[in-house]
Amino acid sequence: MRLHTFGQMPSSALADRRFRAKALLCLDVSRYAAMPLITDAQREQLLANGRAQAQGRASDPLPVVRLFTPDAHATWLLASLDPADEDTAYGLCDVGIGMPALGTVKLSELASVVGPLKRPVMRDLYFRATRTLSEYTRLAHLNGSIMD
Numbered sequence: 137m138r139l140h141t142f143g144q145m146p147s148s149a150l151a152d153r154r155f156r157a158k159a160l161l162c163l164d165v166s167r168y169a170a171m172p173l174i175t176d177a178q179r180e181q182l183l184a185n186g187r188a189q190a191q192g193r194a195s196d197p198l199p200v201v202r203l204f205t206p207d208a209h210a211t212w213l214l215a216s217l218d219p220a221d222e223d224t225a226y227g228l229c230d231v232g233i234g235m236p237a238l239g240t241v242k243l244s245e246l247a248s249v250v251g252p253l254k255r256p257v258m259r260d261l262y263f264r265a266t267r268t269l270s271e272y273t274r275l276a277h278l279n280g281s282i283m284d
Contacts, residue, residue, distance in 0.1 A: 173243055173259055174201050182217035182225065189216050196270045199227060202263035208232060208251035211282045212241060215269045228273050228282060236276035
């Protein structure tokens with residue numbers, strides 16, 4: 137097992153993101169288990185996107201939140217939340233089998249998911265969308281998984 141020091145950060149943005157992801161995995165995950173999957177601000181943005189979608193306003197939103205399993209290679213880029221039940225999220229879902237797809241998932245179900253090492257689904261604290269949902273989807277289909 138290699139221990140990493142947290143001295144100088146890598147210079148490139150991609151290396152920086154990978155460094156932070158690895159550093160996060162080295163932390164005690166139990167402290168993140170109690171962390172909600174989405175923040176109040178993210179919930180409001182997801183609901184706003186969901187209301188726009190329900191009203192038929194065509195849009196291609198930026199994903200609001202990235203959720204992932206640290207031990208199972210599953211990732212969800214969520215862009216909207218159904219205003220009717222406030223639990224059904226819509227976005228790009230990648231369960232780690234090379235077939236990412238747009239679809240819905242219930243936040244309440246994600247909250248109970250654990251990977252093979254019993255680590256819960258976590259929110260990527262450093263995620264900032266740089267593309268629209270359709271662009272993430274296009275790239276995910278080309279690569280077989282969600283990139284970024």
